[in-house]
Amino acid sequence: MLLLYFISRLRGGAEEEEDVDLTLQKNDSGVESALLYAKAWSKYTKDLLAWVDKRLGLDIECAKSCAKMAESAKMLASQQDYMPFRETYISTFKNDTEYSQLLLQTATALQTNKFMQVGLTL
Numbered sequence: 581m582l583l584l585y586f587i588s589r590l591r592g593g594a595e596e597e598e599d600v601d602l603t604l605q606k607n608d609s610g611v612e613s614a615l616l617y618a619k620a621w622s623k624y625t626k627d628l629l630a631w632v633d634k635r636l637g638l639d640i641e642c643a644k645s646c647a648k649m650a651e652s653a654k655m656l657a658s659q660q661d662y663m664p665f666r667e668t669y670i671s672t673f674k675n676d677t678e679y680s681q682l683l684l685q686t687a688t689a690l691q692t693n694k695f696m697q698v699g700l701t702l
Contacts, residue, residue, distance in 0.1 A: 636687045643687070647680035 604610030654673035657666055 633691070636691055640684060640687045643680040643683040647677050647684075650674075650676035650680065 604614060607613070650673040654670055654677070657663070657669045657673065660666060
């Protein structure tokens, strides 16, 4: 019932809202139930955003490590002339470095978005 209430609020259905409002008003614990649901939703989103923040931190750490390894391996491969698949390996290491940089940019952009900042201050 409470889920229907919040869904109708999100959809903006005035007729459904009025029905749910009347149902909540008639129920002795309707307002309390709505408040408990809102509190649970708040905790859920706070926990979810904390997980996203931790995951981004791990992704950033991993991307930095991969970029460092790829640069090191690319240097080693570049120094070896006339080795089989040399250009393939160098290209792969370059792609790894570029991918790591893209991941770092994306993770940084996600961390600086307002929804992350707001969620972590709850």
